[in-house]
Amino acid sequence: MTGAWSAARLVVERDLRLAFRNRAQLLHPLLFFAIVTTLFPLALSPEASRLRDVAPGVLWVAALLSSLLAIEFLFRDDAQDGTLEQYALSGQSLTWLLFAKTVSHWLLAGLPLALMSPVAAYGLGVPTSAVPGIVASVALGTVALSLLGAVTAGLTIGIRRGGALLSLLTLPLAVPLLIFGAQATARAIAGSGIAGPMYFLAAFTVLGITLAPLAAAAAVRISLE
Amino acid sequence: MSAHRLTGDTLHVFRGERHVLRGLSFAAESGQYLEVSGANGAGKTSLLRTIVGLVQAESGSVEWNGRNIHADSRAYHAQLAWLGHDSPLKGDLSAIENLHYGTGIRRPVDAAAIDLALEEVDASRFADRPVRTLSAGQRRRVALAGVLLAAAPLWVLDEPATHLDAAGHALVGHLVERRIETGGIVIAAVHAPLPVQEAHTRRLGLSTK
Numbered sequence: 001m002t003g004a005w006s007a008a009r010l011v012v013e014r015d016l017r018l019a020f021r022n023r024a025q026l027l028h029p030l031l032f033f034a035i036v037t038t039l040f041p042l043a044l045s046p047e048a049s050r051l052r053d054v055a056p057g058v059l060w061v062a063a064l065l066s067s068l069l070a071i072e073f074l075f076r077d078d079a080q081d082g083t084l085e086q087y088a089l090s091g092q093s094l095t096w097l098l099f100a101k102t103v104s105h106w107l108l109a110g111l112p113l114a115l116m117s118p119v120a121a122y123g124l125g126v127p128t129s130a131v132p133g134i135v136a137s138v139a140l141g142t143v144a145l146s147l148l149g150a151v152t153a154g155l156t157i158g159i160r161r162g163g164a165l166l167s168l169l170t171l172p173l174a175v176p177l178l179i180f181g182a183q184a185t186a187r188a189i190a191g192s193g194i195a196g197p198m199y200f201l202a203a204f205t206v207l208g209i210t211l212a213p214l215a216a217a218a219a220v221r222i223s224l225e
Numbered sequence: 226m227s228a229h230r231l232t233g234d235t236l237h238v239f240r241g242e243r244h245v246l247r248g249l250s251f252a253a254e255s256g257q258y259l260e261v262s263g264a265n266g267a268g269k270t271s272l273l274r275t276i277v278g279l280v281q282a283e284s285g286s287v288e289w290n291g292r293n294i295h296a297d298s299r300a301y302h303a304q305l306a307w308l309g310h311d312s313p314l315k316g317d318l319s320a321i322e323n324l325h326y327g328t329g330i331r332r333p334v335d336a337a338a339i340d341l342a343l344e345e346v347d348a349s350r351f352a353d354r355p356v357r358t359l360s361a362g363q364r365r366r367v368a369l370a371g372v373l374l375a376a377a378p379l380w381v382l383d384e385p386a387t388h389l390d391a392a393g394h395a396l397v398g399h400l401v402e403r404r405i406e407t408g409g410i411v412i413a414a415v416h417a418p419l420p421v422q423e424a425h426t427r428r429l430g431l432s433t434k
Contacts, residue, residue: 001303001331001332002329002330002331002332002333006329006333007329007330010325010326010329010330011326011330013326014315014318014322014326017318017322018315018317018318021317021318022317077315081311081312081313081314081315081316082309082311082312082313083313083315083327085279085307085309085313086307086313086327087330088279088302089277089278089279089302089305089307090302090303090330090331091299091300091302091303091304091305091331092299092330092331093299097330224279225274225279225280225281
């Protein structure tokens with residue numbers, strides 16, 4: 001019997017390898033993020049002070065929507081080819097394997113988004129002093145988003161054309177992340193401390209780590225039936 | 226080698242509104258091959274999915290060695306190799322990689338064991354190619370190698386010989402025969418009977434009512 005850690009490592013390794021063999025799926029959400037954030041300066045006005053005011057909202061709405069694009073792929077392929085069934089019947093804890101899948105999803109969707117956010121921030125006229133705060137808040141916020149996405153994606157895998165339903169389920173639940181994430185970004189831009197909203201994001205992440213894998217496993221079991 | 230026993234007791238299974246299995250009972254023990262047959266839609270797949278625990282029976286129970294399979298499902302699943310209707314393989318990975326990850330999460334396997342299993346299902350020639358480029362029959366062979374590698378006493382196979390040629394059909398019969406001779410139990414849903422010794426075979430016919 002494979003140990004829990006090795007099993008999780010194999011799940012993550014397989015997902016990373018698959019993602020690098022099929023890069024388009026990886027790049028689409030990132031391109032979407034880049035395009036949306038560059039459209040705003042074109043549509044509003046190139047005036048730096050004005051852009052700076054809307055930057056937190058723009059960054060976070062773009063990050064949220066592009067995460068949503070990525071969440072759709074979280075379980076879809078594995079559900080279609082029967083890999084999820086094999087996970088459910090592997091003798092390992094399904095909760096744990098899905099947690100590993102969520103980690104690899106964050107590595108492939110959330111982390112690149114956090115790393116790209118300085119570029120988007122620069123395009124919105126954000127001062128460089130705010131960059132560390134923005135990267136940290138997006139990185140933390142996307143962890144919580146991936147965990148939330150695991151639950152809603154698990155619920156919708158059995159449904160054909162579940163994309164719209166997935167958005168309807170995920171977006172309302174992601175509102176707190178949007179509020180506190182944008183708040184952290186705004187405070188980073190203003191140069192005041194971001195600790196407050198970051199604590200809230202961290203609290204949601206901890207709650208997500210505790211409950212989301214359990215809920216995702218239950219959702220996947222229902223969807224597999 | 227411990228003897229195993231799998232029993233189903235008056236199973237009632239619904240798929241949506243449809244009452245698919247109506248009070249079905251069965252039993253199989255080490256050294257037996259249970260062949261499930263029936264027309265399309267007779268409930269073969271539903272029965273197999275109930276046996277592995279993916280589908281919950283409305284009433285009745287499935288027991289492995291006298292214990293309800295849902296009592297300790299992880300211990301049960303560790304002793305079970307399931308091959309569904311579709312071969313659970315990733316198109317962008319080679320056969321070897323697929324087995325490395327697929328079997329690896331169940332039990333540690335090394336490259337030599339994977340090579341050996343691929344040889345047994347006559348899949349060595351295309352073991353390095355991305356599974357995407359293989360034919361459906363070749364993919365089925367790779368999936369069967371995965372069943373072999375699971376080293377589980379209980380095999381539950383949904384149309385294992387689908388897409389396979391005549392040689393492949395005989396191969397599946399041979400693999401099943403070997404599994405039951407070494408104390409395993411094999412349950413398979415089939416349309417064409419597998420070439421397994423009559424003495425070891427028990428049949429379960431499902432009918433559409």
